[in-house]
Amino acid sequence: MQKDKSYIDTSKTVIDIRGLYKSFGDLHVLRGVDLKVFKGENVVVLGRSGTGKSVLIKIISGLLMPDKGKVNVLGRDVDQLDRKQLMELRLKIGFSFQNSALYDSMTIRENLEFPLVRHVKNLSRAEVNKEVESVLEAVGLLQTINQMPSELSGGQRKRIGIARTLILKPEIMLYDEPTAGLDPITSIEINELINEVQERYHTSSIIITHDLTCAKITGDRIAMLFDGQFLRVGTFEEVFDTDEERVRSFYDYNFTE
Amino acid sequence: MSRPYVISKKADSFFYSIYDAILFIGRFFKEAVQPPYEFQEIVRQCYEIGYRSLPLISLTGFITGIVFTKQSRPSLIEFGAASWLPSLVAIAIVRALAPLITALISAGRVGSSIGAELGSMRVTEQIDAMEVSAVNPFKFLVVSRVLATTITIPILMLYCALVGMLGAFLNVSQNEETNFVAFWESAFDQITFLDVWASVIKAIVFGFTIGIVGCYKGYYANKGTEGVGKAANSSVVLSMFLIFIEEVIIVQIANSIRGY
Numbered sequence A: 001m002q003k004d005k006s007y008i009d010t011s012k013t014v015i016d017i018r019g020l021y022k023s024f025g026d027l028h029v030l031r032g033v034d035l036k037v038f039k040g041e042n043v044v045v046l047g048r049s050g051t052g053k054s055v056l057i058k059i060i061s062g063l064l065m066p067d068k069g070k071v072n073v074l075g076r077d078v079d080q081l082d083r084k085q086l087m088e089l090r091l092k093i094g095f096s097f098q099n100s101a102l103y104d105s106m107t108i109r110e111n112l113e114f115p116l117v118r119h120v121k122n123l124s125r126a127e128v129n130k131e132v133e134s135v136l137e138a139v140g141l142l143q144t145i146n147q148m149p150s151e152l153s154g155g156q157r158k159r160i161g162i163a164r165t166l167i168l169k170p171e172i173m174l175y176d177e178p179t180a181g182l183d184p185i186t187s188i189e190i191n192e193l194i195n196e197v198q199e200r201y202h203t204s205s206i207i208i209t210h211d212l213t214c215a216k217i218t219g220d221r222i223a224m225l226f227d228g229q230f231l232r233v234g235t236f237e238e239v240f241d242t243d244e245e246r247v248r249s250f251y252d253y254n255f256t257e
Numbered sequence B: 001m002s003r004p005y006v007i008s009k010k011a012d013s014f015f016y017s018i019y020d021a022i023l024f025i026g027r028f029f030k031e032a033v034q035p036p037y038e039f040q041e042i043v044r045q046c047y048e049i050g051y052r053s054l055p056l057i058s059l060t061g062f063i064t065g066i067v068f069t070k071q072s073r074p075s076l077i078e079f080g081a082a083s084w085l086p087s088l089v090a091i092a093i094v095r096a097l098a099p100l101i102t103a104l105i106s107a108g109r110v111g112s113s114i115g116a117e118l119g120s121m122r123v124t125e126q127i128d129a130m131e132v133s134a135v136n137p138f139k140f141l142v143v144s145r146v147l148a149t150t151i152t153i154p155i156l157m158l159y160c161a162l163v164g165m166l167g168a169f170l171n172v173s174q175n176e177e178t179n180f181v182a183f184w185e186s187a188f189d190q191i192t193f194l195d196v197w198a199s200v201i202k203a204i205v206f207g208f209t210i211g212i213v214g215c216y217k218g219y220y221a222n223k224g225t226e227g228v229g230k231a232a233n234s235s236v237v238l239s240m241f242l243i244f245i246e247e248v249i250i251v252q253i254a255n256s257i258r259g260y
């Protein structure tokens, strides 16, 4: 299963986080997070629920602001940008939400067009259709183009959510729990889709999960979040080759279920 | 959460929420005038609002016209003034009943559905999804809905007045010697331009209130499914409350212009 991953370029950092802190009132969620994501790689962020994984990628996309620390994305510090600059940065970031967040009053076609027609001006009807069909094809769901989101299964919705972000050709993909709530076979399909996206579009990605199978299949590197900090960062084997209590218990819990 | 409070926790959060609401309204005006404009979405929302409230407004307006005429007749006969019936009814409907009926029904039908719709988009992260795809959700969702209610509710109000007068005509024609033209002439004898304008302005204010309250409650709905229900419910309660206050204020202003 060893693939040619020559598109990973460890000399180029696309996300650089240093000393990141974030609290909500008395709840100190992130307490000194450091993380680098290199061009073209998939970094998996592992951690139990409620440890602040979603908060981390919401900060990267500017949905939440950091309290302290540096969050540099594609060469720009997210907390230093005005609204216009933030919008420009967001065009280069794709965000796949935990519950897909499809616009449920719109058809699949309208969901996919929604960002496209607002950002790429002067596209003809035919060009819009071509783009929509091409990303739908990439996620294997061309036949659902005229359906409503409520008619789709959880796995299909996930795919459409990913397609909707791909239509703007992002450089960075952020996946929030891509396999949560899916059956094992659908989960594997989504994991493979994440890898296909990496190969086809050469995106750099952060994949948030508590599912070790997902981490193993999709992650070039794994970062384990514990108590607001990254406890271990490295390849899957490096991270789990340890006697550290908290890491072991996470591993055992996942594979003895 | 960790904000130190000045008066008491409850009183403080009340004043903070008024401050937030003022910011929200300010943002509406700022973004409403800035391009790009979501014309298509505004038209779609106008259609939705009309479609949702038209049946109920037709029914209520018509029945109010009939009932109000029926109930007023005995008193007028007692004073020997049965011929004033059409103009009395017209004044009541145009000045007071049509704007209020339209506003209260729309607060129930439209306000609650805006609250629920935006609330569920907030809870299911659809608003965040727009934000991260670099589309301004405030403009697409809030500005279009508030403009739509502000445009549509005055039109619905005029329609409600018309239907109410038809109801009144039906009742009058069954009891008194009249025809359509005579009824209409005597009805609008007493209605002035100011009456119609005051009602249209009232309806514009009510429409804006219903839209902005529903959007505010929905846009800032709490996470969790109960947040959606709460957003829908509290938009109806708050917008009805504000409608009554605005009604009183606008009537005062109109009366002072009339010189009462």
Ligand SMILES: Nc1ncnc2c1ncn2[C@@H]1O[C@H](COP(=O)(O)OP(=O)(O)O)[C@@H](O)[C@H]1O
Pocket: A024, A027, A029, A047, A048, A049, A050, A051, A052, A053, A054, A055, A056
């Ligand atoms: N906008 C917010 N306001 C207040 N608390 C929040 C907010 N977002 C997240 N939290 C809290 O931060 C903690 C971490 O949340 P989250 O990042 O969603 O966890 P997870 O690792 O499961 O994705 C949770 O306790 C959550 O309640």
Ligand SMILES: [Mg+2]
Pocket: A053, A054, A055, A098, A176, A177
């Ligand atoms: Mg989460």
